[in-house]
Amino acid sequence: MIKRMGAALLFALSGSAYAQSSVTLYGILDFAVSYYNNASQGGSFIGIPTVTGELPSRWGIKGVEDVGGGYKVLFVLENGFQPGTGVLNYGGRLFGRQAYVAVSSNAYGTLTFGRQMNMTMYAQANADVIGPSLHSMAAFDAYLPNARSDNAIGYMGTFHGLTLGGTYSFGRDAAGPVGPSATNCAGQVPGDFIACRQYTALIAYDAANFGLAASYDVARGGTGALAPLNNPAYTDTHNIINAYVKVGPAKFGVGWIRRNTAAASHLQADIIFAGGTYYATPFLSLDLQGVRYLQRVEGGKGDANSTLLIGRVNYFLSKRTTVYASLGYMFNSAQAANPVAGGTVAAGVNQVGVMSRIQQRF
Numbered sequence: 484m485i486k487r488m489g490a491a492l493l494f495a496l497s498g499s500a501y502a503q504s505s506v507t508l509y510g511i512l513d514f515a516v517s518y519y520n521n522a523s524q525g526g527s528f529i530g531i532p533t534v535t536g537e538l539p540s541r542w543g544i545k546g547v548e549d550v551g552g553g554y555k556v557l558f559v560l561e562n563g564f565q566p567g568t569g570v571l572n573y574g575g576r577l578f579g580r581q582a583y584v585a586v587s588s589n590a591y592g593t594l595t596f597g598r599q600m601n602m603t604m605y606a607q608a609n610a611d612v613i614g615p616s617l618h619s620m621a622a623f624d625a626y627l628p629n630a631r632s633d634n635a636i637g638y639m640g641t642f643h644g645l646t647l648g649g650t651y652s653f654g655r656d657a658a659g660p661v662g663p664s665a666t667n668c669a670g671q672v673p674g675d676f677i678a679c680r681q682y683t684a685l686i687a688y689d690a691a692n693f694g695l696a697a698s699y700d701v702a703r704g705g706t707g708a709l710a711p712l713n714n715p716a717y718t719d720t721h722n723i724i725n726a727y728v729k730v731g732p733a734k735f736g737v738g739w740i741r742r743n744t745a746a747a748s749h750l751q752a753d754i755i756f757a758g759g760t761y762y763a764t765p766f767l768s769l770d771l772q773g774v775r776y777l778q779r780v781e782g783g784k785g786d787a788n789s790t791l792l793i794g795r796v797n798y799f800l801s802k803r804t805t806v807y808a809s810l811g812y813m814f815n816s817a818q819a820a821n822p823v824a825g826g827t828v829a830a831g832v833n834q835v836g837v838m839s840r841i842q843q844r845f
Contacts, residue, residue, distance in 0.1 A: 510542030515840030574658025574665030592640020606698035610736035618811030629664030
């Protein structure tokens, strides 16, 4: 009896060493108050942003299991919500930010299945010092901070600093037209192979103090999807090239984004950005970024160019809690109507936005 118990205990111990696993609950609660002037209806706005402050609020569950042989199986379920009302973002999905399972190997990279961030998101991560804030380049292209794909197979691997990645989606967005990046393009239609397909690719190199990245993203339309991609023959393409460098307590990033929409009405636009982050102390950081948006109006009727200047101060009360203030100023050309903070502005009118908030991570 004792021998059998000893053998069972030895087997249990060896099994736990072979298949270590963990599940983690995590999240960010980012609550902000925002102000901007010159709303298109007249007057000013003050209130709670509906989508994001400095970072979108979210909570998630992630798990990993070591299955031996250098391989791990992992999953991520991540929810996005509005802290002011508790309403779900991303088209009302329970796990609208991410919902995937993956197989990972240090030697060969990670293969993912499900709703996931695509390569456009990863390409921006290091060079864009402002990120998905309310005052950011999202004022010109709302897809950039919401570059995710439904029904996708993805791969990413890093080898001696060189990162290669890609995603292929059979139906890029299955939710309705509510919330960021929800365009009602589920795809996977029998007899229509290309409807709502999307593929993205990434190549990047990161050294100790600098890095380079380039990505390519093609999204197809589908019948019933939101305009302009309401036809499977129409495409929306994003190309990104950027770089960053670290110098002591500072980091500088610069990049170029080209968007081409081939639909009933053609759109070509460029975003050029440059910015930096400086850590004055371990508890205080300063961010500055300039963004130039260039768009030709169809029919040769001039341009709809804009320039956005952003400044932000972060003070870290602890490893989990941050307070900050952010300022954005939008200069619009005569035919441009790009708002500074997700609201509205009349064509040719400049706009200033101010935001302050507290952020708690867990």
